[in-house]
Amino acid sequence: xxxxxxxxxxxxxxxxxxxxxxxxxxxxxxxxxxxxxxxxxxxxxxxxxxxxxxxxxxxxxxxxxxxxxxxxxxxxxxxxxxxxxxxxxxxxxxxxxxxxxxxxxxxxxxxxxxxxxxxxxxxxxxxxxxxxxxxxxxxxxxxxxxxxxxxxxxxxxxxxxxxxxxxxxxxxxxxxxxxxxxxxxxxxxxxxxxxxxxxxxxxxxxxxxxxxxxxxxxxxxxxxxxxxxxxxxxxxxxxxxxxxxxxxxxxxxxxxxxxxxxxxxxxxxxxxxxxxxxxxxxxxxxxxxxxxxxxxxxxxxxxxxxxxxxxxxxxxxxxxxxxxxxxxxxxxxxxx
Amino acid sequence: xxxxxxxxxxxxxxxxxxxxxxxxxxxxxxxxxxxxxxxxxxxxxxxxxxxxxxxxxxxxxxxxxxxxxxxxxxxxxxxxxxxxxxxxxxxxxxxxxxxxxxxxxxxxxxxxxxxxxxxxxxxxxxxxxxxxxxxxxxxxxxxxxxxxxxxxxxxxxxx
Numbered sequence: 001x002x003x004x005x006x007x008x009x010x011x012x013x014x015x016x017x018x019x020x021x022x023x024x025x026x027x028x029x030x031x032x033x034x035x036x037x038x039x040x041x042x043x044x045x046x047x048x049x050x051x052x053x054x055x056x057x058x059x060x061x062x063x064x065x066x067x068x069x070x071x072x073x074x075x076x077x078x079x080x081x082x083x084x085x086x087x088x089x090x091x092x093x094x095x096x097x098x099x100x101x102x103x104x105x106x107x108x109x110x111x112x113x114x115x116x117x118x119x120x121x122x123x124x125x126x127x128x129x130x131x132x133x134x135x136x137x138x139x140x141x142x143x144x145x146x147x148x149x150x151x152x153x154x155x156x157x158x159x160x161x162x163x164x165x166x167x168x169x170x171x172x173x174x175x176x177x178x179x180x181x182x183x184x185x186x187x188x189x190x191x192x193x194x195x196x197x198x199x200x201x202x203x204x205x206x207x208x209x210x211x212x213x214x215x216x217x218x219x220x221x222x223x224x225x226x227x228x229x230x231x232x233x234x235x236x237x238x239x240x241x242x243x244x245x246x247x248x249x250x251x252x253x254x255x256x257x258x259x260x261x262x263x264x265x266x267x268x269x270x271x272x273x274x275x276x277x278x279x280x281x282x283x284x285x286x287x288x289x290x291x292x293x294x295x296x297x298x299x300x301x302x303x304x305x306x307x308x309x310x311x312x313x314x315x316x317x318x319x320x321x322x323x324x325x326x327x328x329x330x331x332x333x334x335x336x
Numbered sequence: 337x338x339x340x341x342x343x344x345x346x347x348x349x350x351x352x353x354x355x356x357x358x359x360x361x362x363x364x365x366x367x368x369x370x371x372x373x374x375x376x377x378x379x380x381x382x383x384x385x386x387x388x389x390x391x392x393x394x395x396x397x398x399x400x401x402x403x404x405x406x407x408x409x410x411x412x413x414x415x416x417x418x419x420x421x422x423x424x425x426x427x428x429x430x431x432x433x434x435x436x437x438x439x440x441x442x443x444x445x446x447x448x449x450x451x452x453x454x455x456x457x458x459x460x461x462x463x464x465x466x467x468x469x470x471x472x473x474x475x476x477x478x479x480x481x482x483x484x485x486x487x488x489x490x491x492x493x494x495x
Contacts (some may be wrong), residue, residue: 030485038375048453049453050453051453072358105338132401144450147450148446148467149446149447149450149467150423150450150452151417151418151420151422151423151425151440151442151445151446151450152423152426152443152447152467153417153422153423153433153434153439153442154423154426154428154434154444154447155427155429155430155431155434156369156427156428157363158361158362158363158364159361185421191349192348192349192353192356193344193346193349193350193352193353194350194353194356199360200362202356202359205356216353231398236361237359237360237361239360241355241359244355244359245355271424271427274361293494300491327368
């Protein structure tokens with residue numbers, strides 16, 4: 001059901017019956033290594049290119065999610081996923097292996113929640129019984145496309161972020177046990193004219209704030225309704241800017257309850273500068289770490305706001321600004 | 337940001353940019369300069385050491401020792417880049433590792449390694465000078481201009 005202009009309330013409350021998360025070596029050294037299903041010790045993952053390793057991340061995340069749910073892959077009706085690589089080939093190639101009807105999504109780093117919102121909508125409207133959704137990114141493959149060669153020695157500024165090597169997938173169903181998707185707010189593209197591709201957090205913050213503001217208003221709840229409001233990959237600078245923007249817009253958000261996936265995944269001291277980013281970032285942290293905490297009962301209601309910077313290397317070389325988007329999905333425990 | 341660029345923005349965008357700029361962590365320019373000075377200086381000292389070594393043990397003069405020294409430094413850079421160490425040093429040193437000839441070597445070698453998966457012709461061959469190409473182009477072009485200026489001054493300036 002539509003509430004307001006861009007919020008869906010899911011009466012059937014689709015269940016996330018299982019998830020699969022895969023990470024790379026850098027993530028294995030990180031803060032939440034225990035929340036991954038599979039960790040690779042090598043960036044190549046026994047493949048002969050980074051792009052193939054990227055595909056493997058998505059492959060394994062999907063397999064793991066299906067396996068943990070105890071169903072056959074033929075029972076999955078739709079697969080909605082995406083990544084950051086040109087023409088989202090890693091995801092499409094993974095969909096080929098899976099053999100499931102497939103929607104390829106691109107929302108940059110917001111793809112995870114774009115997929116979850118659409119999947120919940122499908123399940124809620126009886127369009128499917130089982131829907132698989134996910135997002136992935138591979139550090140070296142993404143850096144190769146958006147920045148410089150992996151081994152190139154260029155000094156990155158303190159505002160830049162580290163792309164996560166990881167794939168996360170979630171399986172949604174209309175019945176079963178697990179955390180439930182209760183509502184979603186779809187973001188608008190917001191462009192504040194920021195054009196520094198090494199400061200994505202600062203560019204994405206207004207989009208996150210806009211979506212959160214719209215969500216709270218249209219769902220008619222206060223920020224304190226949620227145990228945590230989780231942003232995708234704003235990192236240090238984006239988070240600070242967002243908190244100040246909330247103050248300016250007079251929205252009360254408890255600083256301790258406003259966390260960021262990009263600041264959760266790595267330990268202090270890992271050389272990630274402002275924090276993590278990438279399509280896989282919000283996917284692995286949400287589907288791994290935060291859903292595990294919900295299952296343990298530490299958290300009951302979370303709002304995940306995945307943020308994406310919709311730029312390409314071409315647009316930034318042509319000095320165009322960075323348009324950004326954020327999608328919010330609320331996940332809650334219990335109740336039908 | 338230049339004022340010309342700012343003119344194209346709406347007032348809300350300008351307001352936000354000022355707002356965000358205040359919160360942006362700036363590059364620690366002074367600290368970076370010191371680090372670049374130390375690391376860059378060390379690389380040059382190593383280069384000097386290699387030169388002296390070649391002059392002392394082999395038949396090189398101060399004029400001819402340049403080429404083998406550069407080749408040796410680039411060979412060391414190749415190893416460091418291949419083992420994935422050079423980019424980490426560069427994050428610390430900044431211009432210290434970028435300005436000496438090792439930085440140029442790294443730009444070529446890293447691109448060659450990166451695009452190996454696309455094959456030797458279209459991958460390595462086509463992309464090797466992706467980053468270094470403009471250095472070569474503008475280096476040769478500036479050398480041409482300087483040579484032109486020098487020739488004109490000598491021919492007509494009576495220097």
